[in-house]
Structures are given as C-alpha cells and as structure tokens.
Amino acid sequence: MLLALNEQRQLFHPYQYTRETLQRYRPHMKFYCPQCQQPVQLKIGKYNTPHFAHNANSNCVQLFSEGESKLHLQGKIQLFEWLKGLGHTVKLEPYLPELSQRPDMLVTRQQKQFALEFQCSTISHEKWQLRTSGYEKNSIQALWLFQTPQRKQSSLGIQKIFISPIMQKTITTTASGLPYLVTYDAKTSRFIYWTNLLHVHGYTFIGKVQEIATHKQHFPFYEPKSITKDEFHRYWQLYKKLCRQFTYQRLLHSKKGMQDTFLRSSYELHFSLTAMPDYVGVPVKTAEAIPMSPLEWQTILHHFCRDLQLLPHELSDNEVRSFLIQQNVEVTDQAMQAIKNYGMVLAKSYEKNDRFPDIYEQVYTHLFAIATIY
Known part of the structure; x- marks a missing residue:
C-alpha cells in the first residue's frame, strides 16, 4: 500500500x-x-x-493490497498526481467501511463520486462484478482503467485488437453510440484509447488506437469522434480479410465435411468459399451477442431464409428465435437485435438493387455515420 x-x-x-x-x-x-x-x-x-x-503475523483482513507490482504502484501515483493537478478532490487508497472496499482512488467531482481502479494484474469476473456492484449500490461510479497491454504500447492507428473478456466488460459508449475503451500505460504516462470498436469474433476487434499524454487528459475522459468514411474503408478491408481467413481455417480444420452447417449452407447457396458475397460477413451492432463469426451465422441465415422463401428483414420474431435455437445460440434481446440489424442493413441496400451493391455504404451509416461529435 x-x-x-x-x-x-x-x-x-x-x-x-x-x-x-x-x-x-x-x-x-x-x-x-x-x-x-x-x-x-x-x-x-x-x-x-x-x-x-x-507484518507476516498480521490479522488484517487484507483489504489493502499486498505484493503489488512496481508498475501498479507507479501507475497509481501517476494517476493520483494527475487528478490532483486537475484540481479534483481525490483520495488515494481510501478505506470505505460501509462497503468493506478500498478503491485505488476516490474522486469527487461536482458532488459525484468515482471509484477509479487501476488494474495491472488479472482479475476474475466474479471479483470484478462484486467490487463494481458494491460501488454502484452506494452511488459511486466505478471506473476501471487497465494497464495497456504492452503489445499495443507503440502501435497506433486502425488495426486488429485483442480484448480480453474482462476488459470487454469495461467497454463504454459515447452519447452517440460509439463503443470505446480507455487504458493507461504507466510506463509512458499515456492514456491509450481504443476507439470505434468493431467486434469481429471472440476476443478480436477492429479499432482505431490513439494516445493522449497525461498533461492533456481531462477527467472524466474525452469521448472519441467517429471515424471518417475514408477510414472506414480500411476497416472494411481488414474485416473482409479476417472473414477470408475464417473461411480458410474452417476449410482446413473442419472435421465434419458437408455435415458442417456453414460449409453445407455455402454449397447449397452456391457461395464461392474463395470469394464470398459482400453481403455476408457484415458487421452489425450487437453481433457480439451471437458467439459465431458473422460470416458463419449470416450464411446459415440466408439458407434458413431460402427454405422459408423470405428475406432476412421479413423474418418474424418467432422465426428469428427458431433460427437462434437451431444454432444453439442463447435467445437474448441482443442476439435478436443483431439479426434484425442485419436484415435492416440488407433491406436498405435491397431497395436499390437486388444484388446489394450498396452494402458498404449502408454498413458505414449503420455503424458510424450517426456518431459524428466528440
């Protein structure tokens, strides 16, 4: 401590x-x-x-951390001094007896309290949830700031990003709906922003990585602005590249052959696995609720729709539920909405031409075009 x-x-x-x-x-x-x-x-x-x-024989309940890393101690000091320099009321490692918890820092700003936790080591979901809910039950906003993974220390710009499940819990959105994540690099005293996050599958995202020096950072943190249409072109190219890699790996490692639902659906729809149509493998909002690659579930969805002689946007709620159940996907509001979002994007393109030439424009509008302010 x-x-x-x-x-x-x-x-x-x-x-x-x-x-x-x-x-x-x-x-x-x-x-x-x-x-x-x-x-x-x-x-x-x-x-x-x-x-x-x-001391070794202490009977303290050990709410004060022992064995903290050098990086964790340095980061807490840096963040504490940064917050004091901004003129905020901040306490370092205060014990909150009503919660039996001790945040790294407790910040008071305009009569609102924030518990800032700088996390360098791994933490279980259960412990994270317990501490977060403890703060929230007492009208304290929990802010988790993870140490920037060192593979991202000097890498900026649009790129593929791996975000662990526990760090995904701290992804937030701007007022205009842009998902982003802020981390802190105690080695360089810089805040690293992973902005305009686009979920691909599992731990994989595409995002724009930016950095802000401590002396330029505000509290609460800045909200990022949307990427431009030109920047989205890079997103689209990278996303489609990852889709092609998924198809290759599936062909290489699938042991089911034509019993593989994705491969069978592709074959019966006459989709070329080396050049899949642009309108499958489309990123849409809440797609992370479906634990499958969008290329996979959207291909299977088109096969499902063909059997019903419907287009994706024409599916009823019961038919969407039936599709999710068939794929052993938990039926949640977010998963349902992902299917509807995909149908909506296709429908807007389909209005212009039945071969979906405008899918790129519609995806950009759906994901980013409405979010244009800081």
Missing part, C-alpha cells in the same frame, strides 16, 4: 520523499495500517516504489 498513518495519526505518503530521506526516517518513525491500525513496515528497496506492508 502507498500510505500509512504515522505516530501522530497523519497520513504519510512515502513516494513524496527521496529514498535517502526515507532511510533516515525509518529508524525513528512508526507506521500503522489505516484500516486495522496494526504496525506496518516501510519498504524502500533500490528499485520498487517505496510502500508499506503488513
């Missing part, structure tokens, strides 16, 4: 002093855990950020 009480019961922040000064203080000062009031040791060392730790 980064702070403790001194003998006068005042908060003591060791990172505000040089190591030489702390070496002189340590023999003459006693420190206590702000939570359990038991003595704690001042750890100085040569490399790690100075911090405190409980």
